[in-house]
Amino acid sequence: MTPRLLQVDNFTPISRTPWGGTRIAGDLKHALLRSDGERVVGESWEFSVEPDFPSRLLDGAGTLASWIESARSEILGREGEDGRSSTALLVKLLDTADELSVQIHPADGDATLGEGESGKPECWYVLAAEAQAAVYLGLAEGVSREALGDALRAERDITSMLASVPVAVGDFLLIEAGTVHAIGRGLTLVEPQRVLPGRRGLTYRYWDWNRRYDAAGRADPTGQPRALHVEEALAVTRWDAPRGAKLLERSRLRVGSPDLHDAPTWVPLCGREEGLPSDHLQVARLHGTGAIDLPGWDCLRAVTVIDGTLTIDGVLVARGQTAALPARPSSRRASLAAAHVIISAAY
Numbered sequence: 001m002t003p004r005l006l007q008v009d010n011f012t013p014i015s016r017t018p019w020g021g022t023r024i025a026g027d028l029k030h031a032l033l034r035s036d037g038e039r040v041v042g043e044s045w046e047f048s049v050e051p052d053f054p055s056r057l058l059d060g061a062g063t064l065a066s067w068i069e070s071a072r073s074e075i076l077g078r079e080g081e082d083g084r085s086s087t088a089l090l091v092k093l094l095d096t097a098d099e100l101s102v103q104i105h106p107a108d109g110d111a112t113l114g115e116g117e118s119g120k121p122e123c124w125y126v127l128a129a130e131a132q133a134a135v136y137l138g139l140a141e142g143v144s145r146e147a148l149g150d151a152l153r154a155e156r157d158i159t160s161m162l163a164s165v166p167v168a169v170g171d172f173l174l175i176e177a178g179t180v181h182a183i184g185r186g187l188t189l190v191e192p193q194r195v196l197p198g199r200r201g202l203t204y205r206y207w208d209w210n211r212r213y214d215a216a217g218r219a220d221p222t223g224q225p226r227a228l229h230v231e232e233a234l235a236v237t238r239w240d241a242p243r244g245a246k247l248l249e250r251s252r253l254r255v256g257s258p259d260l261h262d263a264p265t266w267v268p269l270c271g272r273e274e275g276l277p278s279d280h281l282q283v284a285r286l287h288g289t290g291a292i293d294l295p296g297w298d299c300l301r302a303v304t305v306i307d308g309t310l311t312i313d314g315v316l317v318a319r320g321q322t323a324a325l326p327a328r329p330s331s332r333r334a335s336l337a338a339a340h341v342i343i344s345a346a347y
Contacts, residue, residue, distance in 0.1 A: 001074050001326040003303065003315045004067060005058035008032045008322075010045045012053060015217030017042025021097035023128060023188050028093070028306070029320035040097075046322040047091035047302035047344070050195065055324075064324060068300070077298040077327025079346065086197040089346035091302040091322065094124075094191050100183045101208040101226065102136065102162065105201070106236040107177035113202060119177050120201030121280035122193040123270060125342055126171040127306055130186030136162040137173060137181050138247045145239055152230045158207055163244060170256040172269045172283070174276045178238030179247075180206060190304055192344035194280040204229040204236065251276065258287035260308055260338040266292065272347065279347055286310070286334070286341040296330030299345045308338035317341075 008029055014020055020042025025035045029044075045053040048064065055064040068075050068086050079087055094100075106112050108119040124135070139148070143161045151158050162180065167173075167187065175181050183189065195201035205228050214220040242250065253276055255267050264286065268274035271282035282297060294312075303310065304322045312334045317323045325332070325343075 001071065001328065002313045003317070003323040003325045005315065005317065006047065006055045006064060006322050006324060007058050008320060010048065010053055010055055011041045012043040012045065013217075014040055014042065018213055018217040018219065019096050019098040019100055019185070021095040021188075024093055024095045028127075028188070032318065032320050042095060044093040045090070046093055046304055047089060047324065049086050049197065050090065050200075067324070074328045075326045076300050077330075079299055084197050087300050087346060088194045088196055089300065089302060089344060090193040090195050090201070091304060091344050092191045092193070093304075094183060094187070094189045096183055096185050096187050098185050099209060102158070102180060102182040102206040104180050104204050104206060104233045104236060105175070105177050106204070108196070110177075110236055112232055112236055116199050117202045118196040118199035120193055120195055120203060121175070121177060121278070122191055123172065123174045123278075123281055123283060124183070125190045125269065125283070125285070126167050126169055126187060127190060128188040129168050132166070133186040134164045134166045134184045135173065135182065135187070136184065137165050137175070137179065137251065138163045138241070138243050139180055141243055145234055145237070149230070149234050152207060152228075155210060157210065163247070165248065165252070168254070170254065170258065172253040172255065172276070174251050174270055174278060176241075176251070178236055178241060179251075180237060190306075190342045190344075192281055192283050192302070192342075194346045204233040206230065206233045255285065258285065258340050260287060260289065260340060262288045264288040264290045264292035264334075264336050266295065282345045282347065284343050286336070286343060287339060288336055289338055291333060291335050294332040294334055297327070297345055298330050299327050301325040302344045304342045304344070305339065306342065307340035308336065310339050310341050311335040
């Protein structure tokens with residue numbers, strides 16, 4: 001089974017992402033969209049079987065979900081053997097002209113989850129970063145549940161209660177359930193996530209920088225704030241988890257900017273056997289020029305090209321495109337041309 005290219009413009013509306021920037025449409029996908037460079041896109045759902053923003057095959061032959069259904073065993077591999085009807089993988093591109101809200105995800109099986117809801121383990125790989133760009137990961141040392149709850153209920157600024165982490169191109173961060181997090185401004189990221197098939201990945205919003213918006217999602221001091229979930233977020237926070245440097249030891253890899261003209265290089269980022277330990281996601285970076293045999297993961301993979309081109313089984317994946325790579329056959333040979341690629345899968 002050959003890889004299948006996915007449509008390149010599966011964008012969420014700006015009312016959903018008022019923090020969005022112009023780099024996805026104006027730079028990364030400019031040659032594919034032929035856009036004017038001013039289009040604001042906060043999220044591009046590159047690889048999705050979720051009904052709200054489903055990925056569609058580029059050749060017009062239906063959705064990613066319907067293609068998986070047509071040959072579930074060969075396409076899903078180990079996910080199908082584990083009893084899943086579809087993939088748990090969701091991959092987005094994010095671009096931020098402003099900070100995202102401060103969020104948290106519960107773990108699978110948490111008492112706050114309702115019927116049809118799932119945890120949402122995720123990770124971030126930094127594609128572009130403006131000077132002094134940062135993310136927020138975890139709480140500052142000494143911040144208690146009582147102090148944070150009091151500040152949130154009083155609508156006070158909680159920036160000093162968050163751990164700010166400077167980031168650069170090639171940084172990879174793993175976001176565990178129960179970890180407070182937010183993406184800062186001036187960043188473009190690949191965000192692989194795991195959402196159980198047929199369920200909705202749950203996010204609780206701690207705080208939104210006291211911003212207000214009009215009905216179209218534009219910043220407006222006379223508008224309405226976004227809905228917050230303060231009590232739910234406090235309840236699922238892991239208050240005993242490591243913070244600061246100890247959290248970064250288990251949550252961050254810094255692999256640097258890739259050399260696009262060197263021999264092809266495979267860099268594990270997370271998984272059960274290599275990279276940062278994760279029971280939910282398997283992610284790797286591939287970069288360089290030349291031919292390479294891809295490791296056999298025996299699962300459906302999202303192949304997202306950031307620079308150059310990648311060719312697998314005669315299918316060329318260009319800059320700004322994502323392809324679905326079936327589990328079988330497990331042996332695949334790829335040809336790279338000044339390529340920078342993120343490959344993602346779900347456990």
